[in-house]
Amino acid sequence: MSAVTADFSLPFSLPRYAGTVAVLAIAYLIVPFVGTSYLFEAILLPFLALSLAGVGLNLLTGYAGQVSLGSAAFMAVGAFAAYNFNLRVDGLPLLVSIVLAGLSAAVIGIVFGLPSLRLRGFYLAVSTLAAQFFVQWALTKFSWFSNDSASGVIDAPVLSLAGISFEGPVGRYFFALTIVAVLTFLSYRLVSSQTGRNFIAVRDNETAARIIGVPVLRTKLLAFAISSFIIGVAGVIWAFAYLRTVEPAGFNLDRSFQILFIVIIGGLASIRGAFFGAALIVVFPLILSRLGAFLLGDVFDSGVLDMTQRIVLGALIILFLILEPDGLVSLWDRLRSRVTAAIRRA
Amino acid sequence: MSASNFLLANLGAEVAIPPDIREHLALHGERLEHDRAVPRPDEPVALELRGIDLSFGGVVALQGVDLAVRHGEIRAIIGPNGAGKSSLINVISGVYRPDRGHVAIDGRAYRPVPTQKLARLGVARTFQNLALFKGLSVLDNVAAGRAYVGRSNFLSQIAGLPRARREQADARERAGRIIDFLHLTPYADRLAGTLPYGLQKRVELARALAAEPRILLLDEPMAGMTATEKNELADYVRLARDEYAITVVLIEHDIGVVMGLSDRIAVLDYGRKIADGTPQEIASDQRVIDAYLGVPPENEDGEGI
Incomplete structure (x- = not known):
């Protein structure tokens, strides 16, 4: 299936991972030195967190075929779990808190994934809404989760991994980038393994999968667990590296839909797709607001901007579903093969 | 001979x-036919159905069906549309639970047959309507037939531990051999969903064979094929039986292909078995002629699973 490469393929042959290495090299070696604080705070950090959430949801929805509208809930579980592990267990390394947060999200994911053993499609999507509402309610209702803060807001701790502390926008960017890169790599390993192929088998034909001996129930729950783990860690990045202070209301249904749109627009069952989708979702409102302010001046206030965003985004999604169901990633691949062909001819 | x-x-x-x-x-x-050794009557029974009743609501699909299939036999089940042929395969593979009666696989009786363990019991099947994994390559589809063998968990697969790698290599190697055997090598890396219908049918056969079953159930493997494709597939089925010593239960509409391919034929009509015997016996059975051979060809694609 789709590789993780997001590269400009050259007409002569390069190893398949060359593009990925190039992107990572730029991300680690060039971006930190040329980027402005605005680039990190407003674009790259949310992009990384949402990309990772998109990768997580794509494992569940794109690969294993189980629709979920609870992504934001799993992000919230991750964020609040990491906060509490870090707060309440003295001397627990941040990395361990993050892994435990992912595992907490995975457990919640399995619980809310149980209906998938009976339900499919829309019905499953509706049942995952339960996760969305329940988690948000629990985090608001029990102030223990936010250490009895009056507004339910939590503040991120100092980020340090293995003795290195990540401060400032650039530091937090490194922190997020490293976690995203590692988990994306592991996801790529997963989808190209037997388990990943079992996901696709369950998605494409559940009965046939059961008959050839794929453990369908276990595979579905595993998909929920792994997906929620990754989305939970994405929640930690969202809370600790990007926003620094979050409240349960920040992880509402809108966020779940946003992640689903990332997956649909980027391309289902494609790990690269999550990054394309997240880039569009993050950059598009900024472009729109600049463009609006430039064209319409003062009329284009934040209310109008918000509404325009929704309208244009809605239109985009409809267009994608009709014209390019395989998402940005297939658009990109076609463009690339055309460019490569043109270069070859020249 | x-x-x-x-x-x-x-x-x-x-x-x-x-x-x-x-x-x-x-x-x-x-083209082979019946001068080739029909499995002797003393071959042990590989698959036996006893008194199978199946109904959906008030609609009776199967009624008191008995069937004994011997080791190494190619056993065809024929009958008009709606006669209950596919239901029978679905009962054998555990997709449907019979109301009465049981299915015995290698002497052990089941009701219903445990679908999840089917592959481990040595039974593989294909589907009337294509049931390939469209998003996987042909090779991966065929290798999926080995899914029931896997013991490694996802963590060892991500980490690429020796056992996971061995399993993967083994599955791919066996899949590769079956793909060669069915002449699918040129398509091994294509997505299964992009292949023409006849080839997809063959990929399904390959996936079933990859499980190395002792009993192979084929639900209309030739539906919608041209005469040439049908003969080709019939040859593959026969070769597979000879090569891997499997028992084949086959549903097919095309009476000509069935007559040439099978060792024995059971005829269903309105959920009952009305005849059972060698192709010659079936061809001269008056009830069969009345129920089936006398009617014009049916709309082959018009019925569901």
């Missing part, structure tokens, strides 16, 4: 002939 058949049979007994040459011989020899 024709000379080339004789040659083939003798060679097959002594030396391993590459599958493509065998196939070549089979195609050019007289």
Whole structure:
């Protein structure tokens, strides 16, 4: 299936991972030195967190075929779990808190994934809404989760991994980038393994999968667990590296839909797709607001901007579903093969 | 027995002939048929159905169906549309739970047959409507037939631990051999969903064979194929039986293909078995002629699973 490469393929042959290495090299070696604080705070950090959430949801929805509208809930579980592990267990390394947060999200994911053993499609999507509402309610209702803060807001701790502390926008960017890169790599390993192929088998034909001996129930729950783990860690990045202070209301249904749109627009069952989708979702409102302010001046206030965003985004999604169901990633691949062909001819 | 058949049979007994040459011989020899050894009546029974009743609401799909299939036999089940043929396969594979009666696989009785353990029991099947994994390559589809063997968990697969790698290599190698055997090599890396219908049917056969079953259930493997494709597939089925010593239960509409391919034939009509015997016996059975052979061809694609 789709590789993780997001590269400009050259007409002569390069190893398949060359593009990925190039992107990572730029991300680690060039971006930190040329980027402005605005680039990190407003674009790259949310992009990384949402990309990772998109990768997580794509494992569940794109690969294993189980629709979920609870992504934001799993992000919230991750964020609040990491906060509490870090707060309440003295001397627990941040990395361990993050892994435990992912595992907490995975457990919640399995619980809310149980209906998938009976339900499919829309019905499953509706049942995952339960996760969305329940988690948000629990985090608001029990102030223990936010250490009895009056507004339910939590503040991120100092980020340090293995003795290195990540401060400032650039530091937090490194922190997020490293976690995203590692988990994306592991996801790529997963989808190209037997388990990943079992996901696709369950998605494409559940009965046939059961008959050839794929453990369908276990595979579905595993998909929920792994997906929620990754989305939970994405929640930690969202809370600790990007926003620094979050409240349960920040992880509402809108966020779940946003992640689903990332997956649909980027391309289902494609790990690269999550990054394309997240880039569009993050950059598009900024472009729109600049463009609006430039064209319409003062009329284009934040209310109008918000509404325009929704309208244009809605239109985009409809267009994608009709014209390019395989998402940005297939658009990109076609463009690339055309460019490569043109270069070859020249 | 024709000379080339004789040659083939003798060679097959002594030396391993590459599958493509065998196939070549089979195609050019007289198309086999009943002079080839019908499994002797004393072969043990591989699969037995006893008194199977199945109904959906008030609609009776199967009524008191008995069937005994011997080891190494190619057993066809024929009958008009709606006669209950696919239901029978679905009962054998555990997709449907019969109201009464049981299915015995290698002497052990089940009701219903545990679908999840089917592959481990040595049973593989294909579907009337294509049931391939469209998003996987042909090779991965066929390798998926080995899913029931896997013991490694996802963590060891991500980490690429020796056991996971061994399992993967083994599945791919066996899948590769089956793909060669069914002449699918040029398509091994194509997504299964992009292949033409006839090839997809063959990929499904390959996936079933990859499980190395002792009993193979084929639900209309030739539906919607041209005559040439049908004969080709019939040859593959026969070769697979000879090569891997499997028992085949086959549903097919095309009476000509069935007559040439099967050792014995059971005829269903309105959920009951009305005849059971060698192709010659079936061809001369008046009830069968009335129920089935006398009616014009049916709309083959018009019925569901």
